[in-house]
Amino acid sequence: MRRLMNTAFAYILLGLASGLFYREYTKATGTVGADTQLSTLHTHLLVLGMVMFLLVLALDAIFSLSGRRSFSVFYWTYNVGLVVTVAMQAxxxxxTLDGQDPTATSAAIPGIAGLGHILLTVGLVALFLALRAGVTDRLAARERDAIAV
Known part of the structure; x- marks a missing residue:
């Protein structure tokens, strides 16, 4: 559980830093208010990072997810996927802010971002597998307790 809390904390720091970076970078380049992928990086890190891991922390407290293999798969693939995705977004x-067309610059950018999204998806499926097992175990324990009474 501590690892989940620390992960959420790391994502809030990254989210806040990315918002600061966007503001200062657009000031420095004279592109204040430009609508680019960089302007949404702050929100992506806060929601997909901090909020997601705070929700998973709560689910772990209820359903004891963190000891499961599928949970480890979730944790690592989701984190790698999120970092790859936001790096390509940055x-x-x-x-774009430098006046270049990212798709013309390199076809690898959308491809790598797509790989990040695939990893995010694999991570979310693994989370649901861990959650399913946790719910099943909790229901079985509840039935055992009801029979014992």
Whole structure:
């Protein structure tokens, strides 16, 4: 559970730093208010990072998810997927603010971002598998307790 709390905390720091970076970078380049992928990086990190891991922390407290193999798969694939996705979002946003077309610059950018999204999806499926097992175990324990009474 501590690892989940620390992960949520790391994502709030990254989210806040990305918002600060966007503001200062657009000031420095004279593109204040530009609508790019960089402008939504702050929100993505806060919601997909901090909020997600706070919700998973609550689910772990209720259903004891963290000891399961599928939970480990979730934790690592989701984190790697999120980092890859937001890194490509940052690259795309910076290139756009510099006046370049990111898709013309390199076809690898959308491809790598797609891999990040695939990892996020695999992580979410693994989370649901862990949650399903946790709910099943909790219901079985509840039935055992009801029979014992």
């Amino acid at each position: 690259v795309r946003g910076i290139l």
